[in-house]
Amino acid sequence: MIQTAGVTAPASRSIARAELRYMRARDFRNLVSVDARIAPAGMALVGDNAQGKTNFLEAVYYLQLLRSFRGDRDQELVRFGTSGFHLTGAIAGPGPTEIAVGFERPASGKGSGRKRARLNGVEPPRLSDALGILPSVIFSPRDAVIITGAPGERRRFLDVMLALTSRPYLTALQRYRAALANRNAALRSTRPGQGDDAVAVWEPALAESGAVLWNTRTNWVASHSARFTELSNTIGENGEAELQYRPRAHSTDASFGFEVTLREWFERKRALDIRRGITHIGPHRDELAILLNGRDLQGYASAGQQRTAAIALRLLEAETLRAAAAMEPVVLLDDPFAELDARRSCRILDLLNSASHGQTLLAVPRTSDIPEGFTRLERWRVTDGVLAREHE
Ligand code: ATP
Ligand code: MG
Numbered sequence: 001m002i003q004t005a006g007v008t009a010p011a012s013r014s015i016a017r018a019e020l021r022y023m024r025a026r027d028f029r030n031l032v033s034v035d036a037r038i039a040p041a042g043m044a045l046v047g048d049n050a051q052g053k054t055n056f057l058e059a060v061y062y063l064q065l066l067r068s069f070r071g072d073r074d075q076e077l078v079r080f081g082t083s084g085f086h087l088t089g090a091i092a093g094p095g096p097t098e099i100a101v102g103f104e105r106p107a108s109g110k111g112s113g114r115k116r117a118r119l120n121g122v123e124p125p126r127l128s129d130a131l132g133i134l135p136s137v138i139f140s141p142r143d144a145v146i147i148t149g150a151p152g153e154r155r156r157f158l159d160v161m162l163a164l165t166s167r168p169y170l171t172a173l174q175r176y177r178a179a180l181a182n183r184n185a186a187l188r189s190t191r192p193g194q195g196d197d198a199v200a201v202w203e204p205a206l207a208e209s210g211a212v213l214w215n216t217r218t219n220w221v222a223s224h225s226a227r228f229t230e231l232s233n234t235i236g237e238n239g240e241a242e243l244q245y246r247p248r249a250h251s252t253d254a255s256f257g258f259e260v261t262l263r264e265w266f267e268r269k270r271a272l273d274i275r276r277g278i279t280h281i282g283p284h285r286d287e288l289a290i291l292l293n294g295r296d297l298q299g300y301a302s303a304g305q306q307r308t309a310a311i312a313l314r315l316l317e318a319e320t321l322r323a324a325a326a327m328e329p330v331v332l333l334d335d336p337f338a339e340l341d342a343r344r345s346c347r348i349l350d351l352l353n354s355a356s357h358g359q360t361l362l363a364v365p366r367t368s369d370i371p372e373g374f375t376r377l378e379r380w381r382v383t384d385g386v387l388a389r390e391h392e
Helices: 053-065 141-148 151-165 167-189 203-235 258-268 270-276 303-325 342-355
Strands: 019-028 031-037 042-046 084-092 098-104 114-119 136-139 241-246 287-292 330-334 360-364 378-383 386-389
Touching: 019 053, 031 053, 031 386, 042 053, 053 084, 053 098, 053 136, 053 151, 053 330, 053 360, 136 303, 141 151, 141 303, 151 167, 151 203, 151 287, 151 303, 167 203, 167 270, 203 241, 203 258, 203 303, 203 342, 258 270, 287 303, 303 342
Parallel strands: 042 360, 042 378, 136 330, 330 360
Antiparallel strands: 019 031, 019 084, 084 098, 098 114, 241 287, 378 386
């Protein structure tokens, strides 16, 4: 773990690596039928636009989160005109050696469909037991939305990372979402002036699970903000970059913990919530602020500054995953240097090389875009959803 050491301090070389040795995809986006044996060092995927490079990285990431990193619904991942997709990864390293995931569209076209996972051929009791089996972190041009997008994008960043690295967080997140959906449904079926018991009944569960989210997020931000500054500066940001967690609820009494504070706010806002039909306060409305020189980056950062901040966040995520899994995550680099000047790209490469010894899957449009340092990766040509190994 390199959290407290200097930026260039390498991660412990004795740490295990997560390695994807074999990837099989069927009817996932435009990947009709992919079978790829992957070298321990990784691979470089080269292909024109819209051929399936990102789709392949998305498929690999799917084995970790059992969801799209782009936030798309499973139904959108199913190849057009087919009924479902299947992904299988063979993994070298500690833990299960094979993970398989399948998704079938709902037969009637309604509902959410059916998703199942198998670990070494056995379906675990809950789907969430298969989360995080193949730790990976993806660097993608889409990451700029973490900086510039709505607060929900930044909450999603935190939620995904913390759910993958903390079971209690994952459980709390599931409970919180369920209690929130119930309270919101009760809000909409309660008329102003009517009794509010149907709403209040969900608040203890909401406050209890919400307190875990609030607490975990606050702790993570507090213990990683300095490292964020350091990483941003190393990439080439001259200003003071900083992370701040901004809760919507604040305690009116310093002795109140998170749970008591949330209960108090739910009660205080109940009448307003009933009038508007939504829960106004709670971790689902909190903000992870990303600041540069004390100002929110969201509104004014240049494209390069956005990419820099996003990459610094992904590097932090990689460190967090590495610490939790005691394993070097697989690094997925989707055209990572678009919009960055040569100096910043160079520093990011140095950082990646010194901070991570993970297996690397890189996607670029042209062979000439493969940075030095990655030129030794096996090259694969991606054409219309088909992966073919290039022989030099
Ligand atoms: P770029 O260099 O532009 O990033 P890429 O190689 O990364 O390109 P992808 O995003 O992997 O491209 O693939 C895009 C292609 O996948 C598009 O042609 C899109 O229409 C297709 N696609 C996306 N979803 C599906 C789906 N559900 N079924 C079939 N094809 C799909
Ligand atoms: Mg792409």
